[in-house]
Amino acid sequence: MELTVKQMDPEEFTRQRQEVLAQWITGKDVDFEEAVVYHKNIPLSKVFAHKLEEGKRQGITFAQPRAGVALLHEHLELLQYLQDEGGADFLPTTIDSYTRQNRYTEAQAGIEESRAVGRSMLNGFPAVNHGVAACRQVVEKMQVPVQVRHGTPDARLLAEITLAGGFTAYEGGGISYNIPYAKDVSIESTIKYWQYVDRLVGLYEERGVSINREPFGPLTGTLVPPAISHAVAVIEGVLAVAQGVRSLTLGYGQCGNLLQDVAALHTLPVVAEEYLKKLGYSNFDLTTVFHQWMGGFPQDEAKAYGVISWGATVAALGKATKVIVKTPHEALGIPTKEANAAGIRTTKQILNMLKDQTLPMTKELALEEQMILRETRAILDKVLELGEGDIAVGAVRAFQAGVIDVPFAPSRFNAGKILPARDSQGAVRMLDFGNLPFDTEIKAFHQERIALRGRDEGRDPSFQMVIDDIYAIGKGMLVGRPRSKEAGLRWSAFEERGAMSGISQCEIK
Amino acid sequence: MEQKTLVLGVIGADVHAVGNRILDYAFSQAGFKVINIGVLASQEEFIRAAIETAAEVILVSSLYGHGEIDCRGLREKCQEAGIGDILLYIGGNLVIGKQDFSEVEKRFKDMGFDRVYPPGTMPEVAVADLHKDLKF
Numbered sequence: 101m102e103l104t105v106k107q108m109d110p111e112e113f114t115r116q117r118q119e120v121l122a123q124w125i126t127g128k129d130v131d132f133e134e135a136v137v138y139h140k141n142i143p144l145s146k147v148f149a150h151k152l153e154e155g156k157r158q159g160i161t162f163a164q165p166r167a168g169v170a171l172l173h174e175h176l177e178l179l180q181y182l183q184d185e186g187g188a189d190f191l192p193t194t195i196d197s198y199t200r201q202n203r204y205t206e207a208q209a210g211i212e213e214s215r216a217v218g219r220s221m222l223n224g225f226p227a228v229n230h231g232v233a234a235c236r237q238v239v240e241k242m243q244v245p246v247q248v249r250h251g252t253p254d255a256r257l258l259a260e261i262t263l264a265g266g267f268t269a270y271e272g273g274g275i276s277y278n279i280p281y282a283k284d285v286s287i288e289s290t291i292k293y294w295q296y297v298d299r300l301v302g303l304y305e306e307r308g309v310s311i312n313r314e315p316f317g318p319l320t321g322t323l324v325p326p327a328i329s330h331a332v333a334v335i336e337g338v339l340a341v342a343q344g345v346r347s348l349t350l351g352y353g354q355c356g357n358l359l360q361d362v363a364a365l366h367t368l369p370v371v372a373e374e375y376l377k378k379l380g381y382s383n384f385d386l387t388t389v390f391h392q393w394m395g396g397f398p399q400d401e402a403k404a405y406g407v408i409s410w411g412a413t414v415a416a417l418g419k420a421t422k423v424i425v426k427t428p429h430e431a432l433g434i435p436t437k438e439a440n441a442a443g444i445r446t447t448k449q450i451l452n453m454l455k456d457q458t459l460p461m462t463k464e465l466a467l468e469e470q471m472i473l474r475e476t477r478a479i480l481d482k483v484l485e486l487g488e489g490d491i492a493v494g495a496v497r498a499f500q501a502g503v504i505d506v507p508f509a510p511s512r513f514n515a516g517k518i519l520p521a522r523d524s525q526g527a528v529r530m531l532d533f534g535n536l537p538f539d540t541e542i543k544a545f546h547q548e549r550i551a552l553r554g555r556d557e558g559r560d561p562s563f564q565m566v567i568d569d570i571y572a573i574g575k576g577m578l579v580g581r582p583r584s585k586e587a588g589l590r591w592s593a594f595e596e597r598g599a600m601s602g603i604s605q606c607e608i609k
Numbered sequence: 610m611e612q613k614t615l616v617l618g619v620i621g622a623d624v625h626a627v628g629n630r631i632l633d634y635a636f637s638q639a640g641f642k643v644i645n646i647g648v649l650a651s652q653e654e655f656i657r658a659a660i661e662t663a664a665e666v667i668l669v670s671s672l673y674g675h676g677e678i679d680c681r682g683l684r685e686k687c688q689e690a691g692i693g694d695i696l697l698y699i700g701g702n703l704v705i706g707k708q709d710f711s712e713v714e715k716r717f718k719d720m721g722f723d724r725v726y727p728p729g730t731m732p733e734v735a736v737a738d739l740h741k742d743l744k745f
Binding site: 196197198200201203206209210213219220221222223251280281282283284320322395396399429431432433434435436439508509510563567570574 | 621622623624626627629630631634647648649672673674675677678702704705706707728729
């Protein structure tokens with residue numbers, strides 16, 4: 101099958117479907133016609149897209165946690181708790197990491213071991229192994245809509261099973277679930293895998309069943325400049341709508357600077373709508389999701405609540421349709437249900453307090469918006485040029501050329517040439533542009549702000565500055581300032597071996 | 610001074626790449642030769658890399674909670690491969706949920722790890738231990 105943005109050929113879909121459903125024994129329980137009937141009996145209050153549209157109309161920001169454990173009864177108990185005690189507006193089913201890599205045999209071993217030791221040995225719910233009927237129990241037991249959240253490069257079987265299982269929303273995309281989640285899978289392959297998922301959603305939509313699709317906005321969650329995540333979000337949005345997806349939620353992960361983050365949330369639907377319309381698509385409903393800080397967290401729970409609250413504040417002021425909530429256990433890994441519920445309650449308190457407030461447009465906010473729009477358009481126009489009008493082809497070529505480049509990604513299909521760093525106000529700027537197609541004016545804007553920070557700190561911007569930024573929030577700051585003399589001692593071993601004088605010496609691979 | 614070789618990687622189905630980059634940088638800056646096998650690394654890949662490069666230490670990262678399942682049998686596999694005495698270090702979010710670290714540490718030491726680090730450990734702690742354990 102040749103790569104193109106165009107809707108998948110029905111014969112190709114049917115051929116793949118046979119192959120996909122045979123990948124694990126539970127695939128045989130998928131019956132599309134029966135699933136359509138099942139979906140039609142789900143009350144509207146539990147349909148994801150319906151509630152999102154309602155929230156968008158009313159200007160509400162909804163809160164949604166991440167959560168998933170190995171065994172069905174424990175998973176039900178966990179979600180029930182987050183709904184009743186946390187007040188979650190939307191629920192997730194987070195999938196375990198073996199399933200994400202299609203390692204169903206290992207997931208099965210994890211299920212069995214979890215049963216034997218009496219605690220979850222998996223970091224999520226292995227939905228493929230549990231199968232269609234178990235998924236339906238999850239959807240039926242809850243009073244709010246439930247979404248599948250994961251990080252799976254090839255999520256075709258997972259989509260077949262969970263959508264037949266009654267889930268009304270599905271996260272992921274061919275770029276956003278490849279670049280941060282895989283090492284050796286080509287972008288061309290994952291775009292095709294996700295066109296299958298989007299086409300499946302399109303088939304449900306054609307039968308009157310609404311399934312929300314949400315590309316994963318934050319990518320690596322580590323100093324990702326807004327224009328890069330926006331460009332990826334728009335591309336995945338176009339790819340999804342082209343396959344018949346109607347309810348589309350585009351995401352953005354918090355960077356930390358209020359104005360930059362609010363500007364990013366304001367511009368995301370603007371630039372998405374602009375390109376969707378320009379490329380001839382009009383039949384879609386667009387909403388936004390904001391992810392609370394995805395990087396390292398403080399271990400101290402009180403400090404973690406501070407980070408969570410800051411994310412909630414930005415979500416509310418930026419008028420995101422929903423916010424994905426972190427927990428006070430973030431620094432330590434998978435949270436308990438109590439900690440998870442506490443994160444939701446913290447978030448909702450702020451969302452409620454701020455729901456009638458907006459951030460006034462100022463010169464500074466307008467500038468941030470303008471820069472994000474200019475940069476995103478520069479990338480997207482180059483993608484379309486490289487693809488000779490086809491955004492799927494253009495995306496593959498853009499990654500090859502480093503025209504799209506995601507910082508700190510594990511994938512070898514990502515150039516890894518750009519280097520982001522914070523400016524003195526904590527906004528994420530570029531220290532090294534790699535091959536991003538930015539004009540001299542955009543570049544000058546970034547260079548000026550980074551240089552200012554260097555002067556403030558009396559050091560040349562370098563990879564050490566970036567490392568300091570990555571650790572900063574975990575250590576109670578947003579900007580990774582040079583360590584105090586006392587703290588600095590701990591780094592002396594590195595500094596003695598030669599302070600880095602410029603990014604050309606960076607060893608980031 | 611002779612340069613010591615380390616094998617660095619993230620084990621299992623784990624894709625956390627950021628810390629891996631930072632450790633690579635930090636250990637290289639501290640003078641070690643770092644063989645970084647990256648994310649999604651199997652036990653066999655760690656051992657193969659250690660044999661091929663005559664490494665003295667294997668440093669395993671695990672951030673996603675499956676560390677317990679993924680690391681079981683690593684020491685035994687090293688023994689079978691003829692590198693039974695190699696130093697094994699591990700660090701990260703090693704288990705699911707907030708558990709007492711001293712118990713987690715014991716569990717991994719019983720598995721044959723020489724050093725076990727809790728979440729949030731700075732690279733220089735491991736660098737200091739490497740100097741101690743490798744006696745240089």
